[in-house]
Amino acid sequence: MLFFTQCFGAVLDLIHLRFQHYKAKRVFSAAGQLVCVVNPTHSLKYAPTRCAAAQTSVEQSVLPPCHHHEAVHDPQLVPCMCPLFSCPWEGHLEVVVSHLRQTHRINILQGAEIVFLATDMHLPAPTDWIIMHSCLGHQFLLVLRKQEKYEGHPQFFATMMLIGTPTQADNFTYRLELNRNQRRLKWEATPRSVLECVDSVISDGDCLVLNTSLAQLFSDNGSLAIGIAITTSKVHNAEDEM
Amino acid sequence: MLFFTQCFGAVLDLIHLRFQHYKAKRVFSAAGQLVCVVNPTHSLKYAPTRCAAAQTSVEQSVLPPCHHHEAVHDPQLVPCMCPLFSCPWEGHLEVVVSHLRQTHRINILQGAEIVFLATDMHLPAPTDWIIMHSCLGHQFLLVLRKQEKYEGHPQFFATMMLIGTPTQADNFTYRLELNRNQRRLKWEATPRSVLECVDSVISDGDCLVLNTSLAQLFSDNGSLAIGIAITTSKVHNAEDEM
Numbered sequence: 386m387l388f389f390t391q392c393f394g395a396v397l398d399l400i401h402l403r404f405q406h407y408k409a410k411r412v413f414s415a416a417g418q419l420v421c422v423v424n425p426t427h428s429l430k431y432a433p434t435r436c437a438a439a440q441t442s443v444e445q446s447v448l449p450p451c452h453h454h455e456a457v458h459d460p461q462l463v464p465c466m467c468p469l470f471s472c473p474w475e476g477h478l479e480v481v482v483s484h485l486r487q488t489h490r491i492n493i494l495q496g497a498e499i500v501f502l503a504t505d506m507h508l509p510a511p512t513d514w515i516i517m518h519s520c521l522g523h524q525f526l527l528v529l530r531k532q533e534k535y536e537g538h539p540q541f542f543a544t545m546m547l548i549g550t551p552t553q554a555d556n557f558t559y560r561l562e563l564n565r566n567q568r569r570l571k572w573e574a575t576p577r578s579v580l581e582c583v584d585s586v587i588s589d590g591d592c593l594v595l596n597t598s599l600a601q602l603f604s605d606n607g608s609l610a611i612g613i614a615i616t617t618s619k620v621h622n623a624e625d626e627m
Numbered sequence: 628m629l630f631f632t633q634c635f636g637a638v639l640d641l642i643h644l645r646f647q648h649y650k651a652k653r654v655f656s657a658a659g660q661l662v663c664v665v666n667p668t669h670s671l672k673y674a675p676t677r678c679a680a681a682q683t684s685v686e687q688s689v690l691p692p693c694h695h696h697e698a699v700h701d702p703q704l705v706p707c708m709c710p711l712f713s714c715p716w717e718g719h720l721e722v723v724v725s726h727l728r729q730t731h732r733i734n735i736l737q738g739a740e741i742v743f744l745a746t747d748m749h750l751p752a753p754t755d756w757i758i759m760h761s762c763l764g765h766q767f768l769l770v771l772r773k774q775e776k777y778e779g780h781p782q783f784f785a786t787m788m789l790i791g792t793p794t795q796a797d798n799f800t801y802r803l804e805l806n807r808n809q810r811r812l813k814w815e816a817t818p819r820s821v822l823e824c825v826d827s828v829i830s831d832g833d834c835l836v837l838n839t840s841l842a843q844l845f846s847d848n849g850s851l852a853i854g855i856a857i858t859t860s861k862v863h864n865a866e867d868e869m
Contacts, residue, residue: 535777558809567800568833573811590840591810598832618809 420500420610421492423514423529463579465489481548481579482524485517493517493524501611503529506604510539517548520615524548525559525576527613528583541600543572543611544583544592551578555618561593562612563603570595570603575618662742662852663734665771667754705821707731723790723821724766727759735759735766743853745771748846752781759790762857766790767801767818769855770825783842785814785853786825786834793820797860803835804854805845812837812845817860 463481465472465488476484485491494516503514514529529543543561547554554576563570572593577586586592595603603609705723707714707730718726727733736758745756756771771785785803789796796818805812814835819828828834837845845851 535780538777567817569813569815571811571813575809590838591844594836594838594841596832596836599836602833 419494419496419498420502421494421516422502422504422608423492423516425503425505425508425512425514425531478549478579482517485526489515491515491517491526493519495519497521497616498612498614501527501529501613503609503611504607506531506541506600506607506609518545518613518615521557521617523553523557525557525615526579526583527611528587529609529611530587532587534588539597541595541597541609542587542590542592543595544586545576545613545615546579546581546583546586547576548579551580554578558616558618560612560614560616562614563595563609564612565603565605565610568602570599576615661736661738661740662744663736663758664744664746664850665734665756665758667745667747667750667756667773720791720821724759727768731757733757733759733768735761737761739763739858740854740856743769743771743855745851745853746849748773748783748842748849748851760787760855760857763799763859765795765799767799767857768821768825769853770829771851771853772829774829776830781839783837783839783851784829784832784834785837786828787818787855787857788821788823788825788828789818790821793822796820800858800860802854802856802858804856805837805851806854807845807847807852810844812841818857 462475463478465474465484472488474484474488482493486493496518497520499518501514501516505512508531510531510533512531516527518525518527524547526546526548527543528546529541531539531541533539545559545561547557557576558573559576560571560573562572570593574592577583600609704717705720707716707726714730716726716730724735728735738760739762741760743756743758747754750773752773752775754773758769760767760769766789768788768790769785770788771783773781773783775781787801787803789799799818800815801818802813802815804814812835816833819825842851
């Protein structure tokens, strides 16, 4: 009976995902766009450390990533950039992607334009939705975070970071787009490098910011579809000059 | 000497305005765009009523516009939509524009695409920047408001309303665009009708919302340039289907 219930639940989940996928494709109807369903993960404060590979105690790992960063002497060594976990891992830029995939099981998607479908937007803050995006020969990290900057008023912050140096990041422009209910919101900016801290980008508010009511207007059945596109900055500048 | 100082001040102001105008044009470089410099006005709570035409006492006029609205029996009668003043004026839709121009001295601009240049963004909340925009045979009201939804954390809210009925408003799409410092933020939506309340649009957050740090990133020397474009909804829907 238990087996039957679990199977039935799994089938229902699949149907639900399929339906969400269809709806996200309808919203961002450009042909050939990949839709990736991203499930939320609770942030550090409410979840014990899950960095299984590092196997350090919780006490050692509660330093925020930024502080980790200050302690790095080799500027090419990157502390773990996954903002969910207080992971004490440090490594060179070249191995950040494999660390994020293997240790934190963050998915990686290929394609110039993808749709990021964040589920369960109603979950309490702090919650993160994270994915990697492989495009134009580089890997990017998209972070959507629900956070209470002002107590009792959760907001959503979305930003894209290049898994590369700040100089490399300057060559790109990323665009995040929400489109639903006859409203459209677009944010375009140069990605930051993962050598900078995702926490400071979000606390500075230099990213796409949504209050709860706007997030609800753009959500469908508790899921938020964000269209993502990455271009090289030259294209962006040419557009400005038009 | 006083005369000389004043003249010199006026000349400096003109040079400053000219310079701002030039910069706003450079940011939104499409040829033929009108740039309108919009000065701020403090909101009701801090400024006495300035509705000279109505000549009522402050006590009578402190009812917020929404409450006025509830008291209207003829649905075609519109309370004064200028959110700055607790103006007890009521009139039919057809005369709202002339009332706003004559009594509140709100400028009206012609053109499909204009640039709204709000000055003195540093002024404390509540502050409003308002302009009328004549386009596609209709008049629209653009309201930019600085308000503290959360104490000590002022935010900027921008919305566009049609001086017409909700059914007429459904035929249009407005776009607000900020573009500076390699960042671009676009908001597109159907305008609301002035028969609805601008206060509720802003308190619902169903508009372009900027926190202080984003507003600073998009500002230049304390002025914020907002590109405005209005299209008919058919164009917008056709774009969606592409």
